[in-house]
Structure formats: C-alpha cells, structure tokens
Amino acid sequence: MAVSTASTLTQTPIPQVVAHEVPRPTRNWVDWLTTTDHKKIGIMYLVLTFAFFGVGGVEALLIRLQLAVPDNTLLDFKTYNQLITMHGTTMVFLFVVPVMAGFGNYFVPLMIGARDMAFPKLNALSFWMLAAGGAVFYASIFFNPPECGWTCYVPLSSKDYLPNGGVDAWIFLVHLTGIGSLVGSVNFYVTIANMRAPGMTWSRLPLFCWTILTYSVLLILALPAIAAAVTLLLTDRHFGTNFYDPAEGGSPLLWQHLFWFFGHPEVYIMVLPGFGIISEVLPIFARKPIFGYKAIAASTLTIAFLGLMVWAHHMFTTPSPSVVLVFFMVSSMLISIPTGIKIFSWIGTLWRGTIVFRTPLLFAVGFLGTFLIGGITGVFLAIYPVDWQLHDTYFVVAHFHYVLMGGAVFAVFSGLYYWFPKMTGRMMDEKLGKISFWTMLIGFHTTFLVQHSIGLDGMPRRIPEYADVGHLGLYNLISTIGAFILGVGILVTAINALRSLKHGPVAGPDPWKANTLEWFTQSPPPKNNFDAVPRVRSVEPMKDIRAEIERRTNEPDPVSA
Amino acid sequence: MRRSNRIPHLSRAAVLASASAIALAVLLTLLLAGPAHASFWAPQHGGSPNADRIHTLYSIIMVIAVIIFVAVEGALFYALWKFRMRPGAKAEQLHGNTRLEIGWTAGAAAIVLVIGIVTFIMLPGIRNPDDSDADGWQIPASYQTAKDPGLLPPNGKSLNIDVNGQQYAWRFVYPDGDNDRQNNVTAYEEMVVPTGTTVTLDVRSSDVAHSWWIPKLGGKADALPGYTNHTWFKIPRGKEGVYTGNCAELCGRNHANMTARVRAITPEQFTQWLARQKAAIEAAGRGAQQYRAQQAQNDQRSQQGDASQPSGEPVPSPSTVPNDATSPAAQR
Numbered sequence: 001m002a003v004s005t006a007s008t009l010t011q012t013p014i015p016q017v018v019a020h021e022v023p024r025p026t027r028n029w030v031d032w033l034t035t036t037d038h039k040k041i042g043i044m045y046l047v048l049t050f051a052f053f054g055v056g057g058v059e060a061l062l063i064r065l066q067l068a069v070p071d072n073t074l075l076d077f078k079t080y081n082q083l084i085t086m087h088g089t090t091m092v093f094l095f096v097v098p099v100m101a102g103f104g105n106y107f108v109p110l111m112i113g114a115r116d117m118a119f120p121k122l123n124a125l126s127f128w129m130l131a132a133g134g135a136v137f138y139a140s141i142f143f144n145p146p147e148c149g150w151t152c153y154v155p156l157s158s159k160d161y162l163p164n165g166g167v168d169a170w171i172f173l174v175h176l177t178g179i180g181s182l183v184g185s186v187n188f189y190v191t192i193a194n195m196r197a198p199g200m201t202w203s204r205l206p207l208f209c210w211t212i213l214t215y216s217v218l219l220i221l222a223l224p225a226i227a228a229a230v231t232l233l234l235t236d237r238h239f240g241t242n243f244y245d246p247a248e249g250g251s252p253l254l255w256q257h258l259f260w261f262f263g264h265p266e267v268y269i270m271v272l273p274g275f276g277i278i279s280e281v282l283p284i285f286a287r288k289p290i291f292g293y294k295a296i297a298a299s300t301l302t303i304a305f306l307g308l309m310v311w312a313h314h315m316f317t318t319p320s321p322s323v324v325l326v327f328f329m330v331s332s333m334l335i336s337i338p339t340g341i342k343i344f345s346w347i348g349t350l351w352r353g354t355i356v357f358r359t360p361l362l363f364a365v366g367f368l369g370t371f372l373i374g375g376i377t378g379v380f381l382a383i384y385p386v387d388w389q390l391h392d393t394y395f396v397v398a399h400f401h402y403v404l405m406g407g408a409v410f411a412v413f414s415g416l417y418y419w420f421p422k423m424t425g426r427m428m429d430e431k432l433g434k435i436s437f438w439t440m441l442i443g444f445h446t447t448f449l450v451q452h453s454i455g456l457d458g459m460p461r462r463i464p465e466y467a468d469v470g471h472l473g474l475y476n477l478i479s480t481i482g483a484f485i486l487g488v489g490i491l492v493t494a495i496n497a498l499r500s501l502k503h504g505p506v507a508g509p510d511p512w513k514a515n516t517l518e519w520f521t522q523s524p525p526p527k528n529n530f531d532a533v534p535r536v537r538s539v540e541p542m543k544d545i546r547a548e549i550e551r552r553t554n555e556p557d558p559v560s561a
Numbered sequence: 562m563r564r565s566n567r568i569p570h571l572s573r574a575a576v577l578a579s580a581s582a583i584a585l586a587v588l589l590t591l592l593l594a595g596p597a598h599a600s601f602w603a604p605q606h607g608g609s610p611n612a613d614r615i616h617t618l619y620s621i622i623m624v625i626a627v628i629i630f631v632a633v634e635g636a637l638f639y640a641l642w643k644f645r646m647r648p649g650a651k652a653e654q655l656h657g658n659t660r661l662e663i664g665w666t667a668g669a670a671a672i673v674l675v676i677g678i679v680t681f682i683m684l685p686g687i688r689n690p691d692d693s694d695a696d697g698w699q700i701p702a703s704y705q706t707a708k709d710p711g712l713l714p715p716n717g718k719s720l721n722i723d724v725n726g727q728q729y730a731w732r733f734v735y736p737d738g739d740n741d742r743q744n745n746v747t748a749y750e751e752m753v754v755p756t757g758t759t760v761t762l763d764v765r766s767s768d769v770a771h772s773w774w775i776p777k778l779g780g781k782a783d784a785l786p787g788y789t790n791h792t793w794f795k796i797p798r799g800k801e802g803v804y805t806g807n808c809a810e811l812c813g814r815n816h817a818n819m820t821a822r823v824r825a826i827t828p829e830q831f832t833q834w835l836a837r838q839k840a841a842i843e844a845a846g847r848g849a850q851q852y853r854a855q856q857a858q859n860d861q862r863s864q865q866g867d868a869s870q871p872s873g874e875p876v877p878s879p880s881t882v883p884n885d886a887t888s889p890a891a892q893r
Contacts, residue, residue, distance in 0.1 A: 077814040077815060077816075077817070078814055081811070081813075081814060081816075147813075147814070148811065149811045153769075153770055153810070153811070155768065155769045155770070155786060156769045156770065156811065156812065156813060161768075161769055161813065246786045246787025246788075247786075247787075250787075251787060252770060252785050252786060252787065252788075253785065253788065286644070286652060287652040288652045288653065288654065288655065289654060289655070289656050290656075291655065291656070291657055291658075292656075292657040292658075292662050293656065293657065294657070295657065295662050295666075317772060317780070317781040317782060317783045317790075317809075318783045318785060318788075318790070319782075319783065319785060319788040319789065319790040319791075322688070329680070330677065333673050333676065333677060334673065336669065336672075336673055337666065337669045337670050337673060340665065340666075340668075340669035341662070341665065341666055341669065343633060344633075344662075344665045345657075345662070347633070347636050347637055347640055348657075348658075348661070350637070350640040350641065350644060351640050351644065352644055352652065352653040352655065353640075353644050353652040353653070354644065354645075354646045354647070354650045354651065354652045355640075355641060355644050355645050355646055356646045357645065357646070365637070365641060368637055369634055369637060372630065372633055372634065372637075373630070376626045376629060376630055377626075379622065379626065379676065380619065380622055380623075380626070383618070383622065383676070383680050385614075385615055385618060385680070385683065385684060385687040385688065385780065386604075386615055386618055386619050386622070387780075388615065388687075388779070388780020388781050388782075389604040389605075389612075389615050389619070389776065389779075389780050389781070390604065391772075391780075391781055391809070392772060392781070392809040392810060393809065453601045453602075456601070456602070456603060456604050456605070457601075457605070458605055458776040458806065458807070459807075460772075460774070460807045460808070460809040461809075461811075462811045462816060463807065463816060463817035464817050465817050466817065469805075471601075
C-alpha cells in the first residue's frame, strides 16, 4: 500500500478526498466586520475586488457596445467619458492591485509559516480603507462621475473644465486606497522580513512571497508621488493654488511626471504578484522544481528597479528634450531582458516535466502565451519614434490589456483555481473551469488582437464614435463580439466558484501535492494556521515532508524489530 | 485497474477547443488580411518621409518580434505537447542550468542591443526635418520662424505653421516673417500646405491638452498649454490631396469630433492660395477701416446735428465684409 501511495505522490495529483466535514465560514457578520484574522481579511479582499471586477467588466462591455458600429449613438459623450474613467479606475485601483493584496493577505503568512500578519489590526485597516475608497468613488455615480480618464490629466481635471465633484471623488479614492495600500505594504514587508518559519532563509522564500515583497516595496516608493500629485490637484481645485496652471507659473507636465512616477511602477505592482502565482503554479503541475529559482527572484527585483526609472515612456509625445526621451527609451527596452529571463525560466520549468492539464495550469499557460504578446508590443512602444505613431491609440489599449488582462487577470484566475481548495476546503469544478478557460482565451484574443490593427489604422483611444474609414467598422465589431465571449467565460468561473462553495468535492489539506507550506495545514486553515510549524530545509518544504513521511513508513519499526 | 484512465491529459474537448481557437484565429487573419489593408500590420505612412521611416523602423522590429514570438510560443507549445502527463513518465528533477540561464540573458540583451542600434541609426531621419525639394514652394527668406535652429531643415528653410489646439478645433496661423501679427494668414479646421515643401509645426494649446496627429504625416505632438511642441512633414509632389487625423489626447466631451485636416496642393496653387488669403485679409482690413471711418463720421454728424436722429445708418458691418481668411466655410 505504501509503495503505491509513493508512486501516486510523484505521478498523479488527483485530489485525495478526505471525507470529513468542511468547516463552514461563520455567518456572524460582526465577526467579519471586526476580524483581524488575515484569512478572513484576505477573503473579504477577494470578494470585494472580484465584485469590482464584475462592475468594471460591465462598464467595459458598455464601452465595447458603444464602439461596435461606427457613428453609434447608444451613449452620449458625457456618459462615455464617465464610463472609460470608471472602468480604468475600477480595474486599476479597485481590482488588480487589491486582488493581489487579497491573495497576499491570505497566503503570505501561510506560505512563510506564520500565524498571522505582523500587524493584524493595520491589516484590517488597509482593507477598510480600500472599501471606503471604493464607496467614495462609486458614490459619485449619484451626482457626477469624473470625465477625465483614469489618468485625470490636468488641465482637463482642473476646476475650470470639470467643476463638479467627480474629480474630487476620484482624488479621495486615490488617497484612501493609497493609504490602505501603503499600510498593507508595510505590513507585508515586516511580515515577510520577520515572521518566516525556522529555516526559511531568503533563498528558500516562496517566489510568490518574493513578488509580494517587491510589490510592497514598489508601492511604498511610488505611492507618495501620486499622493502628492492628487493633493496638489485638490489644492488647485479648491484652495487657489496654481501648481498645474501655466498661466500662473504652474505646469501641466508636472502632473504627468508625478502621475507616471507612480503609474508606471503601478503596472509592475499589478503584474509582479501575477508572476509569483505563475511561478508557484507551473512547478506543481509540471511535477518539477521551478527552473532557475534565483534567476526568477533576481529578475523580479531587477524589473522593480528598472520599473521605477521608465515612467516618462508614457510621455514620449509631450514636449520633452531628446536626451530625456533617449534615457527613457533605453531604460524601457532594458526591462525586456529580465522579463525574457522569467519567460524562459517558466518554459524551462515545463520542459521535461510531466505536465498535468488542470485548470490552474491552463490559466498559467494562457498567461504565458498571452503575456508574451503584451511584452513584445511593449518593445514597439518603448522605441519613442515608433511610439509617436502608436501612443494613445488602440494599439496601446491592446498592449496594456494583453499585459493586465492576459497577464495579471489570467494569473489571478490561475491563482483562484489553485488556491480555492485551500480557502474553502472544496475543489472547483474542472469541466466548468476548462470551459471558462477556453471561452476566456478565445474571447480575449478576439477582443484585443484586432485592437492592435484598430490602432495602426489610426483610431485614438477614448473616442466614443468614429467614422468608418479603413476597416475600423469591421475591426471594432469583431472586438466587441470578442468582449462578450470573454464576459461569458468570466461568468462561467464566477458560477463555478459560487457553486463549488457548496457542491465542490472535499479537497483535503493538499489536493495538488504542492510544495509550499500553506498545504501543510487543513483546508480551510484553522484560526492559528498551523498546529506546529515545521522546520524548512529547502525551497520545497512540503516535498521534504512527504519524503520524510515516506521514509518513515518504509523503514522497519525499530521497536518491533 | 488501468491507471491511464485516471491521469488527466489533454481531453478530446480541450484538443477540439484549441483546434477551433487556432482555426478561428487563422480565419480572422485571412478575413482581415485578405483585403490587403496595409494598416493591419503596420502604422499608416506614405505622406511624409518621417512617417515612412517610422514605418520602416516598425517593420524591422516587427520582423524581429515575429521571430521571437514564433520561437518562444513554439517552445512553449512543444513543451506542453511533448511533456504532457503520460503513464510512466517521470519529471526530471532539475533546478536550473547556469550556463543556459546566462546564455538566454545574453541572447535577450543582444536582441535589445540590435533593436537599439537600428533605432539610433533611424532616429535622426525621423526627428530632424529634411530640406524642401527643389521643385517645392520657394520659401521667402523671412519665413524662418523656429527659434531653435535644430528644429529646422539643414538649409534653415521651412514653411513654419503655428498649430493651436482649442476645444474642439485646431487653429492654423501662417506667420509671414514680419512683425505684424494681424496680417498673418489664419485658418481653422483645414491646414493648406504646398507639396514638396518641408512644413514645420509649432504645436501649442490654449486650453487643455490635445495631441496633433495625422497618421500618414508622421508622429504625434502633444499640445500642452504653456509649452510649444514641434513636428514636421513633407508631402511629396504628386501626393496632393487631403490627409486627416484625430486629436489623440482626451480633451473633453467632444474629443472624438476634434478632427484635423491637411490639404496638400501644388506649390503653384499654394502661391495663389496665399495671395488670395492675403488679399482677403487686406480687403477685410480695408472694410474695417471704412467702417470705422464711417462710424467716426456718423458720430461727428450726430454730435453736430440734431441729437434725436438715430445714428444707426446702414453702413457695412465687419461681418458682411467678405472675410475669406477667417471663415472656415469660405475655404472649402
């Protein structure tokens, strides 16, 4: 018996169904409101951010509906501008960044063998700040949502051009979610730096924790810039200062520099934890150790460092000296080197493995194939004379959706399918998962691949209507159809998740035969995470533990012998 | 018990789905590339040397990108197919390979270096204006208006046009070199330029940020209040016609309708057009002078004569004076 178990360990990660009751999450809402348990906070983060993902998705579908045919009059210009602003803001500030914090909150303490975050109460604070920011921003739909795009460039966002309260709501959203993220980041940093299990040296830290650590450092460095930027905007709007008004000695370029000093690292804040999820998922389903652990960790740090120095590549068309353009072009191009290292290492992880096609792996591979396209189009945009043609067109829209939707969101879905059993004690449905994946993949590429051509054909971003010149009508119709296919795919996963909460097969502590410590405890984990924290001896502690169990089972009992 | 039943592998449904996804992608590509629409693969060009050179640079990078794309995706799909879970297969427990890792880092760096070198070779031709053609419009010596000689063609001669973005239209002013800014030719909506002639643009804004962009005439230049941005184009002889574009920076509710038009005409026609505009401005100026003189006379008369007489005599008002230069309708 023991021998056959040993062979299944390395070969078939079929969930071992452990027939016991899955503890139900408490229904006492006061418990949830006042909790400082990192797992409950993580769940609340995930529920809230996925809700915002749904809202942002509906906004996206409305935008695509408006653009489906030329000269459409479905939405008026005001509503359209409000929609693009809300879609962008929601996805960036209320979904992709905090959803990573959600996974981080739930899994960082578990992965490093800690019993909670370093500052549990601050952890709760950062969640409630996010919730408050979302509430403040969405309250503006009852009067006037902002109309200036998610970048809120001055002078359009100044009081002269948008006197109503929408921009103010946006400013407070940035402040509140910013404080939340800052507090959360400090918490992550302190937790990872100080609360690792015995034996977990820096070189044995799970790659997901490395990326969350980098995410935190980037947030700590970048958030002050946007906090300053929006504070200056607030005083410009209400207290008579003129930081951004050229007529009074201010400069609209100042806004762009401050905004993108935050805004570019923000891109890496959004995708790096996604890279971390991929680095966790691929080895499990290839049944192999991650290829080049140190190279991946080092490239994460390199990307973060370079990511802080490339912000002005969003400003290649502004009046800037050539030397500035050249510097930012070169630094942007350099980012493709560590990113390439990551992609090669991931493929190296799959190479000579025994790849098990479960849903988390499908999403991870979908991420790999898709993110590559986003990375390559990034090189086009980094070269500033080429960017002069591509900037602010649908080519850019396609590029960053390939990075953020095909990249970060596919990684998040991979993480969702991968960690759902740990969080709920139940597996998600494989069949629905696969249907969802293929629908999303087809929908995604139909939506966004053709948008490159829309941009090359001369269609700028953020326009509610266009003339049917070239093939814009056809391209846009294809894109809209794709968006709805994508929407259906996402809906299938939502249904899957909700259904599996009650009806999923019971997962047991370690359904995937995974390598990191979170699988050492029950699913879902008890309040203090671990009965006993094992000593970590390698980068794959669970593998060591299983080997140890196998050794002990096989060796003759010294007492009876 | 047959273990292979229990091993998850590429199910028939997944194979079917991937096959149909690939088929769909191929079909769409054929459908779209079928009309042989150039802008499916590359940015628009053909109106100006800088647009053409950007197109060339883009195409070079595209070739490199396609090679990388095919190689990496190929490796990925090969790995997924070749190393899929099969009964009895064992994963190689390999943690890394330093030589391989250094190798692909160096490879990636080499590709970046090549792209960088190509870019720097192409850059001056895209950024710096060319001289006008010999058979272009003969630019009067007084027309050198760009302060920075680096923004002018090597011979220092270009038709410099002041482009001013305003919610939601572009205003074009043709400075003629003298200090009188009142007599400069001005146009809204449509910029008229001679072919074979280098046109340099000073791009400004008087309200919010806009972006000047005619895809076939080269790259964008943001119009930012408080700043002057520069770009240039030279439409070749024989490519007379209308070139259009959109404002490319969100500038408010009517952003989509802030279009830009450049009408290229032959240098001979341009000389005539310019003369007509100048004449119209002079006529307008004369009309305004007449009107003012008439008003002054009326005022005098009403002061001298009986005060009860209404002073509003039918005099030509400025709006009825044919004002070719400022009325957009007159330029069509």
